[in-house]
Amino acid sequence: MSAYSQPGSVTPQEPGAALFLALVAITLVGPLSIHLFLPAVPHVRAAFAVDTSIAQLAFSLSMIGMAAGTLVYGSLSDRFGRLPVLILGIGLFAVGAALAAAAPSVSVLILGRVLQGIGAASGMVLARAIAHDVYGADRLGQMIAYLTAAYVVGPMFAPPIGGLLTDALSWQSVQIVPAAFGILGIIVAVMIIGETGKPDPDQAIGMIRSYCALIGDPKFTLFALCPAFGTGAFFSLIAGSTHLMSDTLDRSATEYGLYFMLGPVGYMLGNYLSGWLSGRVTANTLVVYGSLMSVLAALTMSGLIAYLGLLPIILFGGCAVLTLGQGLVMPQAQAAAIATDPTLAGTASGVVVFLQFLFGALLGQLVIVGEDGTGTSLCSFVLISSVLSFACGVAATALVNR
Numbered sequence: 512m513s514a515y516s517q518p519g520s521v522t523p524q525e526p527g528a529a530l531f532l533a534l535v536a537i538t539l540v541g542p543l544s545i546h547l548f549l550p551a552v553p554h555v556r557a558a559f560a561v562d563t564s565i566a567q568l569a570f571s572l573s574m575i576g577m578a579a580g581t582l583v584y585g586s587l588s589d590r591f592g593r594l595p596v597l598i599l600g601i602g603l604f605a606v607g608a609a610l611a612a613a614a615p616s617v618s619v620l621i622l623g624r625v626l627q628g629i630g631a632a633s634g635m636v637l638a639r640a641i642a643h644d645v646y647g648a649d650r651l652g653q654m655i656a657y658l659t660a661a662y663v664v665g666p667m668f669a670p671p672i673g674g675l676l677t678d679a680l681s682w683q684s685v686q687i688v689p690a691a692f693g694i695l696g697i698i699v700a701v702m703i704i705g706e707t708g709k710p711d712p713d714q715a716i717g718m719i720r721s722y723c724a725l726i727g728d729p730k731f732t733l734f735a736l737c738p739a740f741g742t743g744a745f746f747s748l749i750a751g752s753t754h755l756m757s758d759t760l761d762r763s764a765t766e767y768g769l770y771f772m773l774g775p776v777g778y779m780l781g782n783y784l785s786g787w788l789s790g791r792v793t794a795n796t797l798v799v800y801g802s803l804m805s806v807l808a809a810l811t812m813s814g815l816i817a818y819l820g821l822l823p824i825i826l827f828g829g830c831a832v833l834t835l836g837q838g839l840v841m842p843q844a845q846a847a848a849i850a851t852d853p854t855l856a857g858t859a860s861g862v863v864v865f866l867q868f869l870f871g872a873l874l875g876q877l878v879i880v881g882e883d884g885t886g887t888s889l890c891s892f893v894l895i896s897s898v899l900s901f902a903c904g905v906a907a908t909a910l911v912n913r
């Protein structure tokens with residue numbers, strides 16, 4: 512039993528370092544499963560003798576599974592409580608990872624990855640809802656920023672580790688680590704986090720009505736779409752660069768993983784600054800100027816590739832600046848969306864994360880279909896998504912100011 516709670520009660524104590532670290536741990540599950548697998552995608556294509564687009568489905572469909580899961584976990588946690596839903600999700604994640612590791616065919620691999628994605632969504636959604644429960648709406652933006660800055664450390668090192676595992680052992684090895692993390696995640700949820708919400712058995716009756724109420728609120732919709740388009744820009748760049756590095760530039764999975772670290776470093780720095788600046792400047796200011804920074808990064812990267820050609824340092828240097836801007840934006844935009852209606856914090860968190868993963872999966876898959884080895888498709892998708900993120904952020908802050 513958690514030291515923070517009793518069954519059916521709200522956390523009675525001031526949250527401490529142990530709870531914060533536990534929230535970081537459960538949030539790590541989703542990003543770790545995504546980024547650890549990235550360097551293995553070209554090897555999966557070769558192992559099963561399938562097209563690039565088919566191998567990419569093991570990545571894209573897992574994200575769509577996460578997107579679908581986010582809609583369910585938020586509402587279920589509002590009804591049944593955070594803890595039982597969290598345990599169910601992490602358990603499904605571990606089962607999916609184990610199935611993918613033992614997959615005899617690409618179809619079974621994709622199925623395992625989808626189950627893994629559906630399960631991983633629980634940590635992404637419920638960590639934010641639990642933060643809302645224990646820290647309150649006033650500190651939510653700051654805590655999301657610090658949470659994100661902390662858990663980005665995992666994805667930052669995941670691709671280099673995934674690349675080393677793939678080159679030294681096999682692509683299957685990158686699924687064993689997430690399975691083990693899933694088991695540890697359940698232990699952390701039970702022993703440290705416990706129950707933090709107020710389960711409401713009547714919540715399911717108005718589930719559809721709740722979704723409609725949230726989506727019908729322009730401020731919620733715009734604040735939710737701002738990080739969704741930003742995520743789409745990031746995954747367009749990452750998905751495209753995975754295959755450009757392997758197929759066009761003939762670089763190893765390990766080298767790709769090392770270059771990839773530039774993106775999470777930028778994002779982690781942006782999240783740290785977003786948390787540090789909370790209370791010093793307005794959230795709206797961070798949303799507008801952070802998304803503008805991402806647009807300028809996308810423009811600069813596209814111009815340098817057109818002038819100097821396709822170079823890894825341009826791709827991933829641009830990614831670092833792009834994610835720095837996103838790190839400033841996302842915690843504040845997410846917090847504004849989740850706090851729109853405090854009684855629907857879990858549902859709102861689910862919708863926010865759903866849109867991010869949905870946009871990331873769809874745009875990441877589309878950039879592969881249109882990529883011809885020159886980086887043109889990658890640059891186009893990254894730029895368009897960044898501009899749309901900026902437009903949504905500006906519109907949302909205009910509504911708040913009005």
